[in-house]
Amino acid sequence: MKLSRLAPVAAVCAFTALGPGLAFAQVKADIVYRNGKIYTLDGNSSVASDVAIWNGRFIAVGNNATVKPYLASSTQVVDLHGQTVIPGLNDNHAHSLAGGAEARQVQLRDTKTVAEALAQIKAAAATKKPGEWILGTSWHPASQLEEHRYLTRTEIDSVAPNNPVHLRTVGHIAMFNSAALKIAGVDRNTPDPEGGVIEKDKAGEPDGIMFERAMNLITRHIAPPSLEDLVDQYADAMKYANSLGLTSLTDPGLGPTNIRALQRLMTMGRMTVRYSVMNGLSNNVTPEQYDQATEGIGVSSGFGNDWLKLDAIGEMSIDGGMTLRTAFTRDPYPGDPNYHGIPSTPAERLNWVVSTGNKNEWKFAIHCVGDAACDRVLDAYESANKEKSIVGRRFAIIHGSMLRHDQIERAKSMGVIIELQNIFMWDKASTVERFLGADTANRVIPDRMAIDLLGIDKVSLGTDYPVNLLNPFLGLYIAVTRKDPTGHVYGADQAISREEALRLYTTSTAYATFDEKKKGSVEVGRLADMVVLDRDYMTVPVEQIKDIKPVETIVGGKVVYHR
Numbered sequence: 001m002k003l004s005r006l007a008p009v010a011a012v013c014a015f016t017a018l019g020p021g022l023a024f025a026q027v028k029a030d031i032v033y034r035n036g037k038i039y040t041l042d043g044n045s046s047v048a049s050d051v052a053i054w055n056g057r058f059i060a061v062g063n064n065a066t067v068k069p070y071l072a073s074s075t076q077v078v079d080l081h082g083q084t085v086i087p088g089l090n091d092n093h094a095h096s097l098a099g100g101a102e103a104r105q106v107q108l109r110d111t112k113t114v115a116e117a118l119a120q121i122k123a124a125a126a127t128k129k130p131g132e133w134i135l136g137t138s139w140h141p142a143s144q145l146e147e148h149r150y151l152t153r154t155e156i157d158s159v160a161p162n163n164p165v166h167l168r169t170v171g172h173i174a175m176f177n178s179a180a181l182k183i184a185g186v187d188r189n190t191p192d193p194e195g196g197v198i199e200k201d202k203a204g205e206p207d208g209i210m211f212e213r214a215m216n217l218i219t220r221h222i223a224p225p226s227l228e229d230l231v232d233q234y235a236d237a238m239k240y241a242n243s244l245g246l247t248s249l250t251d252p253g254l255g256p257t258n259i260r261a262l263q264r265l266m267t268m269g270r271m272t273v274r275y276s277v278m279n280g281l282s283n284n285v286t287p288e289q290y291d292q293a294t295e296g297i298g299v300s301s302g303f304g305n306d307w308l309k310l311d312a313i314g315e316m317s318i319d320g321g322m323t324l325r326t327a328f329t330r331d332p333y334p335g336d337p338n339y340h341g342i343p344s345t346p347a348e349r350l351n352w353v354v355s356t357g358n359k360n361e362w363k364f365a366i367h368c369v370g371d372a373a374c375d376r377v378l379d380a381y382e383s384a385n386k387e388k389s390i391v392g393r394r395f396a397i398i399h400g401s402m403l404r405h406d407q408i409e410r411a412k413s414m415g416v417i418i419e420l421q422n423i424f425m426w427d428k429a430s431t432v433e434r435f436l437g438a439d440t441a442n443r444v445i446p447d448r449m450a451i452d453l454l455g456i457d458k459v460s461l462g463t464d465y466p467v468n469l470l471n472p473f474l475g476l477y478i479a480v481t482r483k484d485p486t487g488h489v490y491g492a493d494q495a496i497s498r499e500e501a502l503r504l505y506t507t508s509t510a511y512a513t514f515d516e517k518k519k520g521s522v523e524v525g526r527l528a529d530m531v532v533l534d535r536d537y538m539t540v541p542v543e544q545i546k547d548i549k550p551v552e553t554i555v556g557g558k559v560v561y562h563r
Contacts (some may be wrong), residue, residue, distance in 0.1 A: 002197070004207055006560065008067040010056065010319065013322070013492065014361045015024060016549070018158075021293070021524055024054070024059040024514070024524070025069075025173070027054050027070070028054070028070055028071065028074065028075060029052035029053060029054050029059060029060070029067065029070040029071065029072070029075045029293070029387055029555060030053055030054050030055070030074075030075065030076065031052075031053045031054045031075065031076040031077075031078065031557055032050065032051070032067050032070065032071060032076070032077050032078070032082055033050065033053075033073055033078045033085070034050045034053050034064065034067070034077060034078065034079050034080060035049055035050070035080050035081060035082060035414060035535065036048075036049055036050070036080030036082065036083055036084070036532075037049070037080075037082060037083070037084045037085065038050075038051060038061075038084075038085040038086075038087045038522055038530075039084070039085065039086050039087075039499075039502070039522075039537070039538065040061060040087070040161065040500050040521055040522040040523060041086075041087055041499075041502065041503060041506055041507055041522065042061075042521050042522070042523050044146065045499060047395060048063065048066075048441035048522065049062075049063045049064070049401055050063050050064055050066060050067045051067065051172065051522060051528075051530075052066075052067040052070040052071075052075075053528040053557040054070070054422075054557075056528055056556035056557045056558075057525060057526065057527055057528050058522060058523060058524055058526050058527075058528050059524060059525075059526055059527065060206070060524065061522055061523060062548065066213035067347045068090070071211070072267070073220055075429050076257050080532065083367070083532050083533065083551065084531050084533045084535065084536040084537060084538075085182075085522070085531065085533070086237070086245075086502060086506070086530065086531050086533065086537060087506045087507075087519070087520055087521050087522050087529065087530055087531075088245070088246070088247025088248060088506070088519065088529030088530055088531055088553070088554070088555065089212060089244075089246050089247060089248075089505050089506060089531060090246070090247065090248035090249060090250075090460075090463060090469070090505060090509035090510060091241075091248075091249040091250070091461075091462040091463055091465070091472065091505075091509070091521070092249075092250050092419045092420075092421075092509045092512060093250055093315075093398060093399075093419055093461040093462040093464050094241075094249045094250070094251060094253060094275070094462055094464070094465040094470060095243060095251065095252065095253070095274075095465060095466060095467075096237045096238070096251050096465065097230070097233055097234060097251075097258065097466070098137070098235070098237070098466035099236065099237035099238075099239075099240035099465070099470065100232065100233030100234055100235065100236030100237035100240070100242060100465075101225075101233050101237075101417060102137045102138075102466065103108060103236070103442070104233075104560040105121060105135045105136055105137045105139060106120050106121055106124040106134060106136045106167075107137055108120060108136050108139040108167065108454075109137055109138065109139050109144075109466075109496070111139070111145070112144065112145065112146060113142070113145055113146050113382070114145060114147050114149075114151060115146065116144075117141070117151060118155060118156075118158070118159045119147070120164065121136070121159050121160050122155060122159035122160065123168075123521075125160040125162070125163055126193045126448065127158060128163050130162040130163065131162070131163065131164070132163055133163065133165075133166065133222055133223075133550065134160055134163050134164070134165045134166070135166050135167075135168075135222070136165075136166065136167035136168060137168075137466065138168060138169065138170060138466035138467060138507075139167075139169060139486060140169055140323060140427075140428065140431075140467075141169065141317075142324065142325075142431055143323055143427060143428045143430075143431045144427070146350050150169075150173065150175050150209050151167065151175045151208070151209050152175075152201075152207045152209065153176065153177050153178055153181065153206065153207050153208025153209075154173075154178075154207075155173065156176075156177035156208060157177050157178050157179075160177060160179075161175075161178075161179070163179060164176070164177065164182075164183055165177040165179070165180055166177040166180060166218065166219065166222060167330075168536055169324070170321060170323070170324065170464075170467035171325050171328075172211065172212055172317070172320035172321055172324050172326055172338055172344075173209065173210070173211055173212075173215075173326070174209075174210050174215045174218075174219070175208050175209055175210075176208045176210065176218055178206060178208075180208075180218050180221075181206055181218065182210065183218070183221050184217050184218040184220075184221055184399050186198065186206055186217055186218065187205075187206065188200070188204050188206065190205075190206070190280070192219065193213050193214055193216070193304045194213065194525075195208070195211040195212050195213040195216075195342075195344040195345060195346070195385050196211055196213030196214030196215070196344070196345070196348070197210070197211040197214055197342065198210055198211075198214045198265050199211065199216075206561060211326060211342060211345040212320060212326065212342055213344060214318075223421070224257065227257055227260060227261055227264070228272040229266060230257060230258060230261035233456060234258075234261055234263075234265060235265060235382075236270070237538060238265075238273040238560075239272070239463050239561070240470070241270045241470065242272050242273065242555070242560045242561035243383055243550065243553070243561050243563075244471055244472060244473075244549075244550065245458045245472060245473075245531040245533075245550040245553055246273060246470070246472060246527065246553075247273060247274060247276040247519075247529040247531070247554075247555045247560075248273060248275075248509070248515075249273060249274075249275065249276070249462070249531075250275075250276040250277070250278065250419075250445065250512070250513065251275055251276070251277050251461070252277075252278035252280070252314045252315035252365065252511070253278060253314065254277045254278065254279065254280050255393045255450065257330065257366050258277075259277055259279070262275055262277065262308055263308060266307050266308050267351070268338035269306070271307045272560040273415060273555070273562075274306060274307055274308075274519070274529070275308050275309070276309055276310075276311040276385045276507045276515075277306065277308070277309070277310060277311060278311055278312050278313065278314035278315060278365055279297075279310060279313050279314075279362075279507070279524055280313075280314070280315070281293055281294065281313050281357075283316060283345070283353045284348060286373075287352045290317060290352070290353060290357070291359075291360070292355050293361040293443065293509065294313070294356060294357045294362055294422060295360045298364050300360060300361035300363075301313075301361065301363035302363075302514060305361065306518065306527060307515070309471060311363065311365070311512075311513050312362065312363040312364055312365040312396065313357050313362045313363070313364050313394075314364065314366060314367075314396070314398060315365060315367045316350070316353065316364075316366050316367065317344050317345065317366075317367040317399050318343060318344060318345050318350065318366060318367060318368045318373040318376050318377055319341055319342060319343055319344055319367075319368060319369055319370050319372075319373035320344065320369065321340065321341055321369050322369055322370075322401055322402070322424070322428075322431075322432045322435065322436060322440075323424070323428040323431045323432055323435070324466075325341070325435045326341050326342040327341045327369040327370035327373065327401070327402065327436075328340060328341040328342065328343045328368075328369075328370040328372045328373040328376075328426070329341050329370040329371055329372050329402065329436075330370075330371045330372045330375070333435065333436065334435075334436065334437045338512065341370050341373075341374060343373065343376070345376075345514050347376055347379065347380070349385075350366075350376060350377070350380045351379070351383050351457050351532070352549035353380075354366075354380040354381065354383070354384045355380075355383065355384045355387060355473060358384040358387070358402075359388055359392060363390075363393050363394060363395055363396075364381075364395050364396070365381075365395070365396035365397075365419065366396070366397065366398060367398045367399055367400050368397060368398070368399060368400060369399045369400075369401045369402060370401075370402050371402040372403055373405065374397060374400055374402065374403055374407050375407065376402075377397060378397075378407060378411065378416070381395055381411070381416060382414065385414055388403050388416055389534050390415070390416075391414055391415045392415050393415070394415065394416075394417050394511075394512060394514065395414065395415075395417070396416065396417045396512065397411060397416060397417070397418050397419065398419050399419070399420070399421060399464070400418050400419070400421075401424065401444045402419060402440070402443075402444055402448075403418065403444050403446060403450070404452070405449065408446075408449065408450055408453045408454060409484075410452065412453060412454055412458075413491070415458075416458075417454070417458040417459070417460070417511075417512055418448065418450050418454065418459050418460075419460050419462065420445055420447060420459065420460070420461055420462075421445070421461065421462050421463055421464045421468065422445040422447060422461065422475060422478050422479050422482075422502075423463050423464075423468040423469065423474055423475040423478055424464070424467075424468060425441075425444070425445060425467070425478055425482070425484060425532055426468065426474060426484060426485065427468075427484070427485060427491055428468075429441060429484040429488070429490050430484065430488075432444060433490075439491050441491075442490050442491045443491060443494075444490075444491070445491070445494070446494050447461075447479055447493070447494050447495070447500075447501075448493060448494040448495065448496055449494050450495065451496060451500060456503055456504070456507075456508060456540050457507070457508055457511040457516070458499060458508070458511070459503040459508055460504050460505075460508040460511070460512050461479060461505050461508075461509070462475070462505075462509070462511040463475060463477055471500055471546075472505055473537075473545060473546055473547070473548045473549075475501075475505070476498075476502065476505065476537070476545055476546075476547045477542075477545040479495070479496055479500075479501035479504065479508035479547075479548035480495060480496065480497070480498055480501050480542060480545060481495065481542060481543075481545075482494060482495045498537065498538055498545070499538070503536065506520045506521065507520040507521055508520075527556060528554065528555075528556055529554065529555050529556065530554050531550050531552070531553050531554070532550065532551040532552040532554075533548055533549070533550060533551060534548060534549045534550075534551050534563075535548055549563065550563065551563050
């Protein structure tokens, strides 16, 4: 895509009025940013130097002459001194609460050995009263530990014998100690639940490692945070997101209390990130109950405002992950001809869930990593589409890491969008290769193929934080280079351009939530969300993309982060 300089006044007439009878020509700017290098990401890939903002929106985009009519004595003028500006970044899939909650948990993300991890747990136990839960941060033992394995019940017991311990990984596997198993009544006689596995040791006893829905046997005994705690944690999470240049994000799988906490922050005027939330409605009910739940809410996808809106029902999981050896695959795993991963939701249940929600006006966004899991999701979408059209409603495949050409064509026929997270290949690519082979590691997360088949609007990027780092510039770097930390390139043919990558984090993520006319680009009438950078994303040496830092993050014309 070719970048072009913006004509002086071309954008001013693109949006004539903010409200009835109130034209932009009749107002004066609250703030003007001048002398920058502003990548607008409009339809012409224009580059501007100046923007004027009024009432949280861009009212002029161009050069000095463009913004001059909007200046008044009360207008704040900021000289950018040539700094680069991009539209506000939008993560398509982030469990953002972790940004506020992890400060209250055992930090395991940086541990490199089993011994280091146990030392952290021991230190946490020393601060707890007997019987208090010890919760760990998201981490990935199979990738980050030298031993490439999970901690067992007896190992955790050795450092925390008097406290129940829950060590989550990336959402599909967790480790527990004996005290936690005892609370839940899990022993050698406990059967595997539907869609889950309780791992056993050689003696037939649970070893503390639980897969998929088996985790729920124990986690349901952990008291959730209070509404007040959630409000504080989300406030901290938004500050963290702003520091990385994020102005919007889609947060999946939220329950009523989480959504209520965000609503409280919104009514208090404390939102600094625009949230599209995925309603985490339970599917562990009968079809009749699910019908009542999806219809009885009284609203559906799209309800909300510029700060907080319902996007979809999600993220219902069909399988696990590539780096967990639980992705549900068409082909057997290398060296294990009878193993295809773990399908966590039966096809029959998935079909009636999607059918019921679709009937009640809900959009769906469903987690599927392995290609067999993606087949199952597409089957459910096609079945629902025959009953009530989903075309144009932007149903989504979340992750879609192992999508194949034929599956993307199926998605295209229904207008299904794909929400990718190529940052999985940063510190986990070698684990994918170890579990699934080099050929698979080189074809996963097919950015190039998805864009070429669907069009750039229907493909977006994010992180799945805290499974991966929330830093969007690392995600942009990987999209452009396909490199891991060692410099090894995985799937060079799936690399995309810098502008394409940036659009997947801005205009495309806005499209995913029906916000493409509101945000994602710096254009007249759009929400004034943008990021000032410490270097030029489009021109710096490619290896520096991952090191770019926001200097200032602006949401609705207000500075929410300043370095």
